[in-house]
Amino acid sequence: MREEELVNLVRKVLKRQTEFQTIELKAAGVDFPKRIYDTLSSFSNQDDGGTILFGVSEKDAYEVTGVYNVENAQKKAMEACEQMEPRVRAIFTNTEIDGKMVLAAEIPSVEYWSRPVFYRGAGRLRGSYVRVGDADEPMSEYEVYSYEAFRRRIREELRVVPECQIDMLDQDRIRNCLDAAKENREKLKKLPDEQIMELLGITVKGVPTLSGVLVFALYPQAWFPQLSVTAVSLPGSGMGETDGDGARFIDNKRITGTIPDMLDEAVDFVRKNMRTKTIVDENGKRSDKEEYPIIAVREAVLNALIHRDYSMLTENTPITIEMYRDRMEIVSKGGLYGGGSPKMLGKGRPETRNATLINILELLDVTENRYSGIPTMQREMAEAGLPDPQFEVRRGEFRVIFKNGSEAPEDKIDKSDIFSAVVQFCSVPRSRAELTSFCGKSRYYTMSAIVQPLIDQGKLRMTIPEKPKSSNQRYMTVEDSAGQWDI
Numbered sequence: 136m137r138e139e140e141l142v143n144l145v146r147k148v149l150k151r152q153t154e155f156q157t158i159e160l161k162a163a164g165v166d167f168p169k170r171i172y173d174t175l176s177s178f179s180n181q182d183d184g185g186t187i188l189f190g191v192s193e194k195d196a197y198e199v200t201g202v203y204n205v206e207n208a209q210k211k212a213m214e215a216c217e218q219m220e221p222r223v224r225a226i227f228t229n230t231e232i233d234g235k236m237v238l239a240a241e242i243p244s245v246e247y248w249s250r251p252v253f254y255r256g257a258g259r260l261r262g263s264y265v266r267v268g269d270a271d272e273p274m275s276e277y278e279v280y281s282y283e284a285f286r287r288r289i290r291e292e293l294r295v296v297p298e299c300q301i302d303m304l305d306q307d308r309i310r311n312c313l314d315a316a317k318e319n320r321e322k323l324k325k326l327p328d329e330q331i332m333e334l335l336g337i338t339v340k341g342v343p344t345l346s347g348v349l350v351f352a353l354y355p356q357a358w359f360p361q362l363s364v365t366a367v368s369l370p371g372s373g374m375g376e377t378d379g380d381g382a383r384f385i386d387n388k389r390i391t392g393t394i395p396d397m398l399d400e401a402v403d404f405v406r407k408n409m410r411t412k413t414i415v416d417e418n419g420k421r422s423d424k425e426e427y428p429i430i431a432v433r434e435a436v437l438n439a440l441i442h443r444d445y446s447m448l449t450e451n452t453p454i455t456i457e458m459y460r461d462r463m464e465i466v467s468k469g470g471l472y473g474g475g476s477p478k479m480l481g482k483g484r485p486e487t488r489n490a491t492l493i494n495i496l497e498l499l500d501v502t503e504n505r506y507s508g509i510p511t512m513q514r515e516m517a518e519a520g521l522p523d524p525q526f527e528v529r530r531g532e533f534r535v536i537f538k539n540g541s542e543a544p545e546d547k548i549d550k551s552d553i554f555s556a557v558v559q560f561c562s563v564p565r566s567r568a569e570l571t572s573f574c575g576k577s578r579y580y581t582m583s584a585i586v587q588p589l590i591d592q593g594k595l596r597m598t599i600p601e602k603p604k605s606s607n608q609r610y611m612t613v614e615d616s617a618g619q620w621d622i
Contacts, residue, residue, distance in 0.1 A: 136186075136226075136228050136239065136241060137228070138228065138229075138230040140228075141228050141229075141230045141237065141239050142230055142232060144158070144186070144188070144239070145188065145191060145199065145232055145237055148160065148188065148191060148197065149191075149197050149198075149199070151552070151553070151554075152196075152197045152584060152588065153269065153553065153584060153585075154193065154269035155269060156181075156183070156185075156266060156268065156269070157178070157181075157183050157184065157185040157186060157266075158185065158186055158188065158269075159174045159178070159185060159186070159187045159188070159269075159271075160187075160188050160191045160192065160193045160197075161187055161188065161189045161190075161191075162190070162191070162192035162193075162194065162195065162200050163189040163190050163200075163201075163202045163203055163208055163238070164190070164192070164200040164201055164202070164203055165203055166203060167203075167207070167208055167211040167212075168189070171187060171212065171215050172215060172218065172219070172254035172256075172257075172262065172264075173254075173264045173271040173273075174187055174242075174264075174271050175187075175215060175216060175219050175223050175225075175242060175252070175254075176219065176251065176252050176253055176254060176262065176263055176264035176271070177264040177265055177266040177271040177272075178242035178244075178266065179219070179223055179242055179243070179244060179245050179250075179252035180244075180245070180250050180251050180252055180263070180264070180265055180266070180274075181244060181265070181266050182244050182474065182475075182476060183244060184241065184242050184243045184244040185241075185242050185266065186239055186240065186241050186242065187212075187239070187240045187242065188237060188238075188239055189202050189208055189212070189237065189238040189239070189240070190202040190235065190236060190237040190238060191237060199232050199233050199235050199237060200235065201235030201236050201237070202229075202235075202236045202237065202238050205229050205236050205238050208238055209227050209229075209238060209240075212225060212227070212238075212240050213225070218254060218255055218256060219252055219253065219254060219255065220252065220253055220254075220255045220259075221245065221249055221252060223242060223243075223252065224243060225240040225241060225242055225243075226240070226241040226243070227239065227240055227241075228241070247282070247285065247473055247474035247475075248282075248285065248286050250282045250474075251263035251274060251278075251279055251282050259279060260276060260279055261273070263278070263279050265278060265530070267530070268575060268576055268577075269576065269580070270577065275530070275531070276448065277446075277448040277449060277531055278530065278531050280446065280448055281444065281446075281469070281470065281531060284446060285472065285473060285486075289446075290490075290491065291345065291444070291445045291446045291447075291489070292336070292344065292345050292346040292349075292445055292489045292490075292491050292492045293336055293339065293344050293345070293346065293491055294344065294345050294447075295339050295340075295342040295343065295344055295345075296342070296343050296344065296345055296347075296348050296358055297342055298358055299342075299343045299347075299348050299352060299357075299358060300343075301338070301341070301343065303343075303352060303353055304343060304347065304348075304351040304352055304353070305351050305352070305353055305393075308350070308351050308393075308499070309332070309337070309351055311499065312335070312337070312350075312351075312495060312498050312499055313328050313331055313332070315498040315499065315500075316331055316335060316498055317331070319498065329341070332347075335491070335494065335495055335498075336491035336492075336494070336495070337350075337351065337495065344491075345445055345492075346489070346491050346492040346495055347495075349362070349393060349394050349445075349492065350393055350394055350395070350492070350495050350496065350499070351393065352393065354391070354392070355391075355392070355393055356391045356392075359450055361450060361451045361452060361453050362445070362450055362453070363389055363390060363391045363397065363453045363454070364389070364390040364391075364397050364400075364401050364436075364440075364453060364454045364455070364456060365388075365389050365390070365453050365454070365455050365456070366386075366387075366388050366389075366390060366401060366404045366405070366455075366456040366457075366458075367384050367386065367387045367388075367455075367456070367457055367458065368384065368385040368386040368387075368408040368458040369383070369384060369385065369457065369458060369459050369460070370382065370383075370384075370385055370460070371459065371460055372459050372460045372461050372462075373459070373572075374457070385408065386404070386407070386408050388404055389453075390404065394440050394441070394492075394496065394501070395496070395499065395501050397440060398433070398436055398437055398440060398501065401436045401456060402429065402432055402433050402436060404456065405427070405429075405432050405436075405456065405458065405463070406425075406429060406432075408458050409425050409426040409427060409458075410426045410539075411423050411424065411425055411426065424519075426539050427463060427516075427519075427521070427537050427539065428515035428516060428518070428519045428521075430511065430515050431511065431512040431515035431516055431519075431524070431537065432463075432537070434508045434509075434511045434512050434515075435465045435508075435512055435524070435535045435537070436454075436456070436465060437501070437502060437508065438467075438508050438509075438535070439454045439465050439466075439467035439533070439535070440454065440467075441489060441492060441493050441496060441502060442467070442469065442472070442487075442488055442489065442533070443467035443468050443469050443488075443489075443533075444467075444468045444469030444488065444531075445489065445492075449468040449469065452468045454466065454467045454468075460541070461538060461539060461541050461546070462536055462537060462538045462539060463536070463537045463539075464534055464535070464536050464537075465534070465535045466532055466533070466534045466535075467532070467533050468531065468532060468533075469488065469531065469532070469533060470528040470531050470532070470533060471485065471528055471533070472485065472486045472487065472488035473485060473486035477526040477527060477528055480509045480526050481509035481510045481513055509526075512524045512535070516537065520540070521537070521538065521539065521540055522538045522540065524536065524537055525538075545559075545560050545573065548560060553574060553585060554585065554588075554589060554594075556573075557570065557573070557574065557585055557586065557589060557595070558589065558594050558595065558612050559612070560573050561595055561610050561611050561612045562611075562612050563611070564598055564609035564610065564611050565609060565610050565611075566608070566609055566610075567581075567582060567608070567610075570582070570585075570586060570610065586610060590610075593613055594612065594613055595610050595611065595612060595613060596610070596611055596612075596613050597609070597610060598610070598611060
């Protein structure tokens with residue numbers, strides 16, 4: 136970056152008094168920071184990379200403390216980069232701000248197939264980090280493995296299940312699949328059934344594969360109890376909230392069976408628990424409008440079932456469907472296969488996880504396998520007059536969020552300026568837990584770096600000031616004399 140860009144970046148950090156997903160602060164007024172390996176790893180492992188600012192201190196009220204020696208600090212930063220695998224190629228810029236020197240190290244993102252970048256001294260498993268908000272956290276064993284599985288093209292859906300015998304499969308469904316294969320796959324027409332099953336990936340050397348079990352077994356959960364769907368309908372907008380009678384769930388069900396069976400049963404659960412509006416038009420004609428378009432729901436559930444990660448490290452994690460007052464969330468294990476941004480979904484043709492499984496389900500007319508799922512969800516939600524579906528990747532999980540248009544007022548608050556956003560959020564009394572959730576930071580950071588400064592500035596107040604540590608403590612916006620929020 137240019138020097139003027141570095142100055143603007145530092146000014147932005149000082150104004151907002153926070154680190155970011157792509158900005159890490161390191162005080163270096165006396166000596167070089169003791170460890171930067173975790174940040175080098177986490178920035179390299181995210182698509183946007185990141186920048187380390189040496190000479191700006193978070194602990195000193197976000198002040199420019201300066202760098203003890205720019206040349207030496209840059210040398211040590213380069214040495215740390217050399218200790219990473221693969222090596223990190225940082226770009227350095229330095230400038231003077233308020234009479235003190237600041238050094239920036241821009242850390243580029245590496246290609247997905249080269250990840251994870253890790254500190255060689257700790258090894259791949261212990262030296263790999265991921266950026267979560269403004270913190271560097273160790274990667275889980277699964278997160279490390281997911282990169283390895285992509286790089287080595289490990290086909291989890293083709294691993295065999297020796298405990299399952301051929302006679303434990305639904306023979307009628309297999310027959311339908313084989314007939315469809317002979318009708319639609321020209322090269323398979325004259326081959327014997329056993330060979331077709333091998334070529335389709337239903338079996339390997341006569342032993343059912345995971346794909347074969349998930350689609351054809353009489354009861355797949357006999358071998359994989361958690362490869363199922365847990366579905367809940369909840370009375371509030373958060374897990375754990377209760378209704379007037381103290382009930383945590385309106386409905387709660389574990390859905391088992393093959394993928395086609397679970398798909399049908401999950402869609403039925405959502406349909407049963409959806410609220411329906413009765414609309415009367417200008418001519419007095421009455422019609423019902425479902426809370427969510429059922430076609431979009433089916434596509435989202437199907438997407439979770441066929442694109443989730445089926446590795447041994449995730450087979451104890453079910454798909455979840457959570458129906459809240461204002462939204463529905465469908466969560467499955469496995470981020471975007473091959474990386475990429477959720478913003479690009481529906482706009483291209485990403486790499487496909489579980490291609491064998493998807494091909495079998497295409498023959499059974501369960502899925503089209505034409506990359507139409509995401510555009511269908513988007514179209515159906517738009518035609519229903521509902522917000523666009525949201526797609527998120529969080530620590531190796533893929534999440535689809537449908538909103539029903541009844542968001543709480545706080546959901547509409549602009550968080551680009553987190554301090555102003557918190558002032559608006561606290562127009563009604565808020566607990567520490569609510570503030571932490573709203574800010575999306577750690578509890579310590581939320582209370583010390585955001586809430587306390589607003590209290591010091593007279594923009595927030597405690598409802599029980601004489602007992603600041605009370606579990607019943609709430610935080611409210613201070614109104615000015617005109618009754619307006621003091622923003």
